[in-house]
Amino acid sequence: MTRSNLIGGEMLNWSDLRPGDARPAAAGPAAAALLAASLTADDAVLLAGPHAVELVSAVASQVASADLLVRSAPDAEELAELLDGVKGQVFCGSVDRFAAAEGESYDVIVALDGLERLVGPDTANFPWADALDRLRGRLRPGGRLLLGATNTFGFDRLIQPDITAALPRDEDWARDTADRAPAGLKPLLTALQAAGFNTAEPTGVARTPVIAEDAGTTWVAGTTADAAQVWGRAYAVFPSLVRAEVAVSSVEGFAAVVAARAVAACNEGPVLMDPYRVVLDAAAAELAFELAPAWYFLVGAEGPAVLPEGVVPAGEGVLLEEHLLLALRADDQAELRRVIPGYVAWLGAGGAGSPDNVIFDGSTYRLFGEPQELDVVEHLRRFAQRTLEGGSRQPWPAAADSHALTGRLAAMAGITVPEQEFSPEEVIRPRGSAEQLATVARLADELAHASARAILFEGTVSGIRRSRPYRVGHAVMNPARVIRRRLERVLRKVRRR
Structure with a gap:
């Protein structure tokens, strides 16, 4: 029977599943697809951090046992009831109180929401790297890690004016900057390597792991020359961790189109630049992966290139x-x-x-x-x-x-x-505001050219009217027009009779 255990640092009057003024839990079809592709029926799994109820239920239904680590006491009670009859426990509290003696190690650790919401305000300082190391200590040799991370300088910074950033939300209590994930893709990959996640190579492969040189999106066990044994993958997530519609290992071609659609769909209000075009232009410049709103990191296994599979069409064109x-x-x-x-x-x-x-x-x-x-x-x-x-x-x-x-x-x-x-x-x-300004500038330029042509035309016509041939012709033709109009009036009167 699933039960809830208070381990310290729990938040008694707080919910990450149903927040009032905070972002919701990790969710989305891409997250569900990653879990389905990475978990097996024999796995013992730890879900660390807030995950949507449907994700928790999906994990519990496809593994041998599922433990949960959440900081919200109401969430812990709700999830314990949800998982009643499932093998596992719910630990409520902060990850810095989650000691190894409190449970067994795990085949898979899932933290698709990231690590920032594994602690509460009672934990004054617990660096992100320490949280990662605490989870690594609970992972069995050869185990798998599914980790999410938000990009602090992604497309949302380029697209949506963050007007509400100056207004603190309920969850914006003072935290040390070290408690946040490293900013940028390369620092995150470096932090994973520094945490020791690059040492669990498949059996029989040389212990000289490197990161692939292609796009920085896959880890490779073996030497640079022996890059066939892929044991990890990074995904660009669109449009966010809490609404993961699609995750791709390479943002190019039709994958860029799918990503652009996902970003545009969640930016309906005023924007700095057209979201759809920004993503496609970044993909053309090979910058879309680094500017993705968030990333998934799958360590210890090779996952599919696209999540969910089939959302990106195959073929040329x-x-x-x-x-x-x-x-x-x-x-x-x-x-x-x-x-x-x-x-x-x-x-x-x-x-x-x-x-x-x-x-x-x-x-x-x-x-x-x-x-x-x-x-x-x-x-x-x-x-x-x-x-x-x-x-x-x-x-x-x-x-x-x-x-x-x-x-x-x-x-x-x-x-x-x-x-x-x-x-x-x-x-x-x-x-977008940028495209509006560009259009205004283009129309102003067209108007200036049209005005210049009108002035030139007016000067040409004025010159013609002052010329001698025009005046002679006007003098000759004007009497003829008067006579013609008078004859037309006389003829109309005759017809009426």
């Missing part, structure tokens, strides 16, 4: 939206006139996807995700709206409304879009 945007930025209208008719023909043959949901390999199109039941014009209008929201450069001046841009694109495929009355409310504005 690029997102059709990215291909078209590249043509727009390069003023390559010939490529637009080649690709858009082909895309429209694919839609006519039964395809059902907007450019942001279609993969293009140079000649063929295939769906990426769920089908979208829209007509051809609506698919093109969706692309036009996303283009304007991202503040992308266009080869046409002042195409500020989606209807005009949709009409231009549809005309390339021989489709006429009916005119509609212009409404200022229908103008699509860029999402």
Whole structure:
């Protein structure tokens, strides 16, 4: 029977599972997929720190025994009732009071929320490295560690203005800076090595572990030349540890698109820059992994490259939206006139996807995700709206409304879009402040050029009117106009009679 044990440093009037003014527990489909891929039926597991109830239940249902370490007394009681009948115990308190004599060692230690919330305000100073070492002391030789860590300088710092940072939350009590995880991916990898997690190589492999030279995302047991025995992996987590929708070992290609979608979905309000474009641009510069909102570290085993598996499509090609945007930025209208008719023909043959949901390999199109039941014009209008929201450069001046841009694109495929009355409310504005400023600057430049041309045209017309040929022609033609108008009036009167 599962029971709750107070070990010291527990928080009696606090909940990490249902916080009032704090972030919730670690959760998400990527976390569940990592647990499912890493645990076996014979494992003895320690879940350290706040994990969502569904994660705790999933672990308890697939292992031999599951112990929990939480700092909240109400959470401990709730989880003890949840796990009633499951082999294991719930330890309530701070990790610095979690001595080795209080329990056995474990095959797997899971801390997907990180280590910062393993202590309460009663623990004045307990460095992150000491917490990691305390957990390592409870891990059996050859055991596995599943660790989460938040990036202190991730995409959220570039995208979302942290206006509420000056307002302390309930959990923001004074803590030493050493209690936090090292800032950055490389310092975290170094801290894991320093803690001794790079010594549990598989049996029969040389004891000279190194970190792989490719992207810094996998540990390798053996020499640099013998990099076949992978025994650990790092994942970039999007959009956060408490909402882990996807975790990937490499943020490139279609994995970058999936990550960008996850980040954009959780940034609906005002943003400094368009979240979707920021992630894709960082991926193009090979910086997306280092700027990920959080990371998972799997030590002692090799996990799948993508969590959950199947969310990133396989095969060659690029997102059709990215291909078209590249043509727009390069003023390559010939490529637009080649690709858009082909895309429209694919839609006519039964395809059902907007450019942001279609993969293009140079000649063929295939769906990426769920089908979208829209007509051809609506698919093109969706692309036009996303283009304007991202503040992308266009080869046409002042195409500020989606209807005009949709009409231009549809005309390339021989489709006429009916005119509609212009409404200022229908103008699509860029999402990010940076893209808005860039668009304002572009429109101001276009307005300045148009004003200069108008002044030049006005001066030219004025010069023509002052010329002798114009005055002679005007004098000759003016009497003729008067006579013609009088004759027309007389003829109308005659017809009436």
